[in-house]
Amino acid sequence: MSAPATLYRKLVDSHTVAQLDAQNVLLFCDLHLMNEYTSPQAFAGLQEQGRGVAMPGQNVATVSHIIPTHPARYRVIQDPASALQASSLKRHCQRHDIALFDTNDALQGIEHIIAPEHGMVRPGMVVICGDSHTTTYGALGALGFGIGTSEVEHVLATQTLVYRLAQDMRIRVDGRLSAGTTAKDLVLMIISRIGAQGARGFVVEFCGEAIEALSVEARFTLCNMAVEAGARGALVAPDQKAIDYVLARAPDIDGLERERALAHWATLRSDECARFDAEHCFDATQVAPYVTWGTSPDQAVAIDGVVPGAEGAQRTSVERAQRYTGLASGTPLEGLPVQHVFIGSCTNGRIEDLRAVAQVVKGRHVAPGVRAMVVPGSGAVRAQAEAEGIATLLVRAGFEWRQPGCSMCLAMNDDVLAPGARCASTTNRNFEGRQGRGAITHLMSPAMAAAAALTGRITDVRKLEPLQ
Numbered sequence: 001m002s003a004p005a006t007l008y009r010k011l012v013d014s015h016t017v018a019q020l021d022a023q024n025v026l027l028f029c030d031l032h033l034m035n036e037y038t039s040p041q042a043f044a045g046l047q048e049q050g051r052g053v054a055m056p057g058q059n060v061a062t063v064s065h066i067i068p069t070h071p072a073r074y075r076v077i078q079d080p081a082s083a084l085q086a087s088s089l090k091r092h093c094q095r096h097d098i099a100l101f102d103t104n105d106a107l108q109g110i111e112h113i114i115a116p117e118h119g120m121v122r123p124g125m126v127v128i129c130g131d132s133h134t135t136t137y138g139a140l141g142a143l144g145f146g147i148g149t150s151e152v153e154h155v156l157a158t159q160t161l162v163y164r165l166a167q168d169m170r171i172r173v174d175g176r177l178s179a180g181t182t183a184k185d186l187v188l189m190i191i192s193r194i195g196a197q198g199a200r201g202f203v204v205e206f207c208g209e210a211i212e213a214l215s216v217e218a219r220f221t222l223c224n225m226a227v228e229a230g231a232r233g234a235l236v237a238p239d240q241k242a243i244d245y246v247l248a249r250a251p252d253i254d255g256l257e258r259e260r261a262l263a264h265w266a267t268l269r270s271d272e273c274a275r276f277d278a279e280h281c282f283d284a285t286q287v288a289p290y291v292t293w294g295t296s297p298d299q300a301v302a303i304d305g306v307v308p309g310a311e312g313a314q315r316t317s318v319e320r321a322q323r324y325t326g327l328a329s330g331t332p333l334e335g336l337p338v339q340h341v342f343i344g345s346c347t348n349g350r351i352e353d354l355r356a357v358a359q360v361v362k363g364r365h366v367a368p369g370v371r372a373m374v375v376p377g378s379g380a381v382r383a384q385a386e387a388e389g390i391a392t393l394l395v396r397a398g399f400e401w402r403q404p405g406c407s408m409c410l411a412m413n414d415d416v417l418a419p420g421a422r423c424a425s426t427t428n429r430n431f432e433g434r435q436g437r438g439a440i441t442h443l444m445s446p447a448m449a450a451a452a453a454l455t456g457r458i459t460d461v462r463k464l465e466p467l468q
């Protein structure tokens, strides 16, 4: 019998083509996703060397980061440099026979939303992309991680990657999240406790009652943000929920193939006595809505908390963050005025997120002076929200209803905030200038962002006055 193994090691071992040395393996990648931002240079490198794409069918591309999100059906990329990125992605995909969700494709969207949505990501896979939030796919028991541009080139040419092994971390979350709290609050709390480098060098497996109780979409949010604690990957062992999610989107898995897949997926869990290099435990019943106050995702507190004091080892970074966000030690987060609200991104731009927003907004209106924008994660999410009446509800309430894309998550298109503007955002990074030079980002859940839009202040969604 082989030694007990973690799920992570099982995934690595089943994809190892060759052991290069004690630390590195040559890893086979089942699925390689690309965007217009990090792949054109890789294609150019390939072309220079006269190399082709080894397995075009295992590569998929989308235009996501620089795309305009104005409501107009037909989208034209005005910025010349961005237009060139999109057109060169298209040319390379055509040339190498790679599927592309192009600018005006009805199903275009953020890579981390569209790949699972179309059943491309399955338990047991290795999925890579020139984008750090590729950790998202761990929600389905697939090992996802971001790679650099030179690696993108290597993957295109060989469908393999030189991979440095990570260590194993387990994060167990007992109990259940209480009403008004979500996977976003949980992950913000975890990051605030273990730090932005707390999982550096590790692949994190999440387990426990709270994780089992999460929907698959909520697990995407959790695994998406694990990278903000420095994790090199995040995993949740695939259960019936994950399997049902995949089977509903992958009609090609049927008959004998289905039997085979189910048998394989049943093995995708850490063995009973598997050894983890580090472990953490949290209690979901203690999770409150969380909000960031600073310029790193770990600078977060519960909604009834205050901006912490600048002391000890963190002093310089706390002081710097306080200067940037204009918040002194002791300032309560609750009640802080915001001028902008952004709902979207690969963290919280899925249909369940928009349903949560609609539930809070129903019967209410965006506060005067607040600009609130909803950018669905994909064309499919947008269509679904329209079919469910969510779009109409939000527009009537005063929200802007946009076309899909990364948008104000990192402001690489023209959705950019003015200096000094304060934004309640459902995204994953609150770095300086992320949403516009001098703009201030407060990360939170979709329900909390909705509440901020309605009151014009950072608000505990659990305390919103009931409607008469």
Ligand SMILES: CC(C)[C@H](C(=O)O)[C@@H](O)C(=O)O
Pocket: 037, 038, 065, 130, 131, 132, 133, 146, 410
């Ligand atoms: C542009 C891309 C390389 C980047 C990433 O790797 O994550 C972006 O998606 C982000 O969220 O900051």
Ligand code: SF4
Pocket: 064, 065, 110, 131, 133, 345, 346, 347, 405, 406, 409, 410, 427, 428
């Ligand atoms: S939505 Fe934001 S975090 Fe996600 S891929 Fe786009 S820019 Fe990166």
